[in-house]
Amino acid sequence: MPGTAIIGLQWGDEAKGKIVDLLTEQHEIVVRYQGGANAGHTVVVNGEKFKLSLIPSGIFRPHVQCVIAGGVVLSPAAVLQEINSLLKQGIKIDSNLFISNRAHVIFPWHHITDRMFNNIGGGEPIGTTLRGIGPCYEDKVGRALAVRVGDLYKPDFKKRIEHIIGVKDQLFLGLTNHCDNTMRIPGLDMELDAETIYKEYSNYAEQLRPYVADTTNYLLDAVDADKHILFEGAQGSLLDIDHGTFPYVTSSNSSGTGISSGSGVPPHFLKKIIGIAKAYTTRVGGGPCPTEQNNDIGKRIRDRGNEYGTVTKRPRRCGWFDAVAVRYSARLSGIDTLSIMLLDVLSGFDFLQICIAYEIDGQRIEYFPGDIDDLRKAVPIYETLPGWQEEITAITKYEDLPVNAKQYIKRIAELMGKPVEIVSVGPDRLQTIFL
Numbered sequence: 001m002p003g004t005a006i007i008g009l010q011w012g013d014e015a016k017g018k019i020v021d022l023l024t025e026q027h028e029i030v031v032r033y034q035g036g037a038n039a040g041h042t043v044v045v046n047g048e049k050f051k052l053s054l055i056p057s058g059i060f061r062p063h064v065q066c067v068i069a070g071g072v073v074l075s076p077a078a079v080l081q082e083i084n085s086l087l088k089q090g091i092k093i094d095s096n097l098f099i100s101n102r103a104h105v106i107f108p109w110h111h112i113t114d115r116m117f118n119n120i121g122g123g124e125p126i127g128t129t130l131r132g133i134g135p136c137y138e139d140k141v142g143r144a145l146a147v148r149v150g151d152l153y154k155p156d157f158k159k160r161i162e163h164i165i166g167v168k169d170q171l172f173l174g175l176t177n178h179c180d181n182t183m184r185i186p187g188l189d190m191e192l193d194a195e196t197i198y199k200e201y202s203n204y205a206e207q208l209r210p211y212v213a214d215t216t217n218y219l220l221d222a223v224d225a226d227k228h229i230l231f232e233g234a235q236g237s238l239l240d241i242d243h244g245t246f247p248y249v250t251s252s253n254s255s256g257t258g259i260s261s262g263s264g265v266p267p268h269f270l271k272k273i274i275g276i277a278k279a280y281t282t283r284v285g286g287g288p289c290p291t292e293q294n295n296d297i298g299k300r301i302r303d304r305g306n307e308y309g310t311v312t313k314r315p316r317r318c319g320w321f322d323a324v325a326v327r328y329s330a331r332l333s334g335i336d337t338l339s340i341m342l343l344d345v346l347s348g349f350d351f352l353q354i355c356i357a358y359e360i361d362g363q364r365i366e367y368f369p370g371d372i373d374d375l376r377k378a379v380p381i382y383e384t385l386p387g388w389q390e391e392i393t394a395i396t397k398y399e400d401l402p403v404n405a406k407q408y409i410k411r412i413a414e415l416m417g418k419p420v421e422i423v424s425v426g427p428d429r430l431q432t433i434f435l
């Protein structure tokens with residue numbers, strides 16, 4: 001299967017890293033192609049926990065080449081910290097890691113802007129991860145103030161930094177004057193010193209040099225050679241900048257629609273897309289989440305599922321499985337099969353609910369609304385299924401699951417119109433049921 005992709009179907013945190021890690025065995029190259037250090041994966045290998053943010057989960061298999069492609073926004077400090085901590089844990093990283101010279105670089109001014117606009121602008125805050133992701137993508141699209149990884153090595157890099165800081169200082173000054181006495185702008189007290197930033201980033205550039213490559217051409221050669229490539233989506237389809245719950249989204253195409261633009265690989269190369277969904281719903285940050293359970297049910301899911309952000313440690317909002325939302329993202333991302341994750345978290349409930357439609361303004365709606373105000377009004381219409389009491393974390397065969405757990409999986413597959421290929425009942429590689 002030359003081109004396979006793993007795509008999250010909810011609001012991120014669907015435990016995609018575990019499936020990527022499992023599938024890497026059959027692949028030669030694993031590619032991260034959008035997002036940045038806002039993503040967080042925990043991969044458990046032989047009982048040992050590894051935290052990944054930017055480095056593809058393929059890094060644990062020595063034969064796999066790992067690519068951070070041009071669609072990613074890169075924090076050099078974050079990627080270097082990750083490399084160093086993996087090296088300390090005995091993981092091999094040398095000629096198996098490629099970082100695109102086209103990836104855009106996150107600078108301190110992006111962190112400042114992220115903090116400013118997370119807090120001002122009116123309305124419910126987006127609740128970003130504060131990693132500078134959105135502002136870096138803004139500069140990429142704006143072009144004039146952008147810096148790509150390849151630019152770190154150019155003779156005019158210092159001049160470029162001085163120019164950008166000159167412009168950013170003026171923008172920040174204007175904002176301070178505009179907001180004077182009316183609101184405090186968090187982050188604006190951070191000093192932007194061109195010399196310090198130039199030195200810091202030149203130092204990062206030297207450390208990153210062995211990994212920097214033209215990953216677009218590298219991947220196009222791999223396509224020509226019919227290599228087996230796995231594309232690892234970050235975040236989830238409902239956070240997609242164009243097709244998600246705008247404006248409560250991330251700043252990249254986190255659904256299947258972003259694979260090609262972020263990696264440079266032509267769409268027809270993709271032969272299989274696996275959609276990853278939790279057996280329930282979680283969301284971090286702002287924005288509507290129709291099936292959220294702000295009660296003991298949500299608390300039980302959060303506690304059993306350890307639903308706290310890998311990157312920000314924020315408690316995740318938890319609720320019942322939303323089949324309307326997941327069916328939408330499954331279609332949007334063009335999935336072939338489904339992986340249902342964290343099924344074990346649902347053990348012990350007397351009953352389970354699945355949202356099969358919404359009621360909006362008194363009308364039954366079966367599609368996912370494109371307007372955030374409609375989604376805010378959506379009242380879930382639930383179907384109730386019987387729960388199961390047994391712990392299922394040690395089960396390795398589908399037949400051995402409790403009848404009601406099998407019924408739950410079967411119903412999700414029916415509602416999606418897609419087969420379930422994998423059921424995960426715990427974080428370890430071994431706690432995985434292949435159907």
Ligand code: IMP
Nearest residue numbers: 012013038039127128129249250284285
């Ligand atoms: P940003 O990506 O930091 O700009 O954050 C925008 C929105 O996406 C916020 O609601 C974040 O909580 C959410 N978000 C970003 N990355 C992730 C992720 O990896 N998992 C879950 N939510 C995320």
